[in-house]
Amino acid sequence: MPLMKAVQVAAPGAELELVHKEIPEPRETEVRIKVEACGICHGDAVVKEGRFPGISYPRVPGHEVVGKIDRLGSKVTGWQTGQRVGVGWFGGPCLKCSACQRGDFSNCESFLTTGISFDGGYAEYMTAPMQGLAAIPDELISVEAAPLLCAGRTTFTALRNSGAQGGDLVAIHGLGGLGHLGVQFARKFGYHTVAISRGKDKETLAYQLGAHTYIDAESTDAVAELKKLGGARVILATAPNSKAIAGLINGLCPDGQLIIVAWPNEPMQISPWQLLGGRRSLKGWTARPARNSSEDTLRFSVISGIVPMVEVFPLEQASQAFEKMISSKVHFRSVLKMDGNA
Ligand SMILES: [Zn+2]
Numbered sequence: 001m002p003l004m005k006a007v008q009v010a011a012p013g014a015e016l017e018l019v020h021k022e023i024p025e026p027r028e029t030e031v032r033i034k035v036e037a038c039g040i041c042h043g044d045a046v047v048k049e050g051r052f053p054g055i056s057y058p059r060v061p062g063h064e065v066v067g068k069i070d071r072l073g074s075k076v077t078g079w080q081t082g083q084r085v086g087v088g089w090f091g092g093p094c095l096k097c098s099a100c101q102r103g104d105f106s107n108c109e110s111f112l113t114t115g116i117s118f119d120g121g122y123a124e125y126m127t128a129p130m131q132g133l134a135a136i137p138d139e140l141i142s143v144e145a146a147p148l149l150c151a152g153r154t155t156f157t158a159l160r161n162s163g164a165q166g167g168d169l170v171a172i173h174g175l176g177g178l179g180h181l182g183v184q185f186a187r188k189f190g191y192h193t194v195a196i197s198r199g200k201d202k203e204t205l206a207y208q209l210g211a212h213t214y215i216d217a218e219s220t221d222a223v224a225e226l227k228k229l230g231g232a233r234v235i236l237a238t239a240p241n242s243k244a245i246a247g248l249i250n251g252l253c254p255d256g257q258l259i260i261v262a263w264p265n266e267p268m269q270i271s272p273w274q275l276l277g278g279r280r281s282l283k284g285w286t287a288r289p290a291r292n293s294s295e296d297t298l299r300f301s302v303i304s305g306i307v308p309m310v311e312v313f314p315l316e317q318a319s320q321a322f323e324k325m326i327s328s329k330v331h332f333r334s335v336l337k338m339d340g341n342a
Pocket residue numbers: 041042043044063089150151
């Protein structure tokens with residue numbers, strides 16, 4: 001059996017380890033992808049920590065995957081070998097639940113999650129259900145397309161569906177993998193774009209990404225600064241810090257909403273009055289498992305010139321790349337690049 005290099009988690013709490021495994025064969029409705037690049041997302045931490053129900057180990061993480069189809073399952077339609085495709089967090093609908101039976105795939109009750117339900121992209125090859133694939137535009141190189149499949153798609157769809165309109169004040173909290181894309185999308189959507197992060201050193205980067213205003217939450221009171229600007233119509237919370245997110249609710253304008261896309265492990269404490277006073281709302285957001293949300297994100301990024309800023313690592317350095325992401329030292333996304341690929 002031919003072998004491939006992969007980086008896996010052997011058990012909850014274990015370190016990432018480089019192993020040699022058999023190259024997987026696609027099932028009837030799956031394709032096999034020769035992986036070119038895979039982004040490292042904070043969501044991969046749930047595999048390492050065993051925080052997601054029902055993960056079977058060992059498991060290969062990775063849900064920002066770009067590569068070329070090199071083998072088709074016998075019942076795959078609509079995709080060809082050699083085609084460059086992407087796979088994000090949503091690996092595809094289950095096709096069995098009542099929502100799927102009604103054709104309402106975006107509300108699937110037990111969608112497959114890439115790198116969690118099945119092995120992901122920290123590997124030279126992976127298999128994926130055909131329903132979870134997105135076509136990658138030629139204009140994007142693989143290491144830059146990869147982060148758009150989770151970090152990009154999440155922030156793009158959260159803002160696009162937020163109800164904010166051109167000129168509204170929209171704040172992006174956090175300038176990591178998700179936040180640095182959120183700032184770029186917010187600017188291109190025509191919002192008054194505010195970036196909130198910690199430290200003077202982020203200011204120049206925030207303006208480079210397109211922010212109109214930078215709030216340094218280390219040296220100033222972010223809520224007071226937002227209030228001076230009239231309050232935010234939308235705050236997109238991308239930094240995994242429950243306490244900081246809860247405090248920001250007070251920086252919303254009346255009827256404003258705080259949208260959480262980060263996944264901190266700690267409970268969040270808020271006072272009901274934070275919502276009642278000003279009729280504010282708080283909600284979580286994930287990009288639903290529809291192919292078009294990935295392809296819309298990719299297309300919008302191409303036409304508006306949005307490019308993720310990435311640090312590229314070889315597969316063998318997945319552990320270092322992961323640690324750099326967890327400690328927020330990467331500007332702004334760690335991406336694994338497989339040998340000899342773009
Ligand atoms: Zn992710």
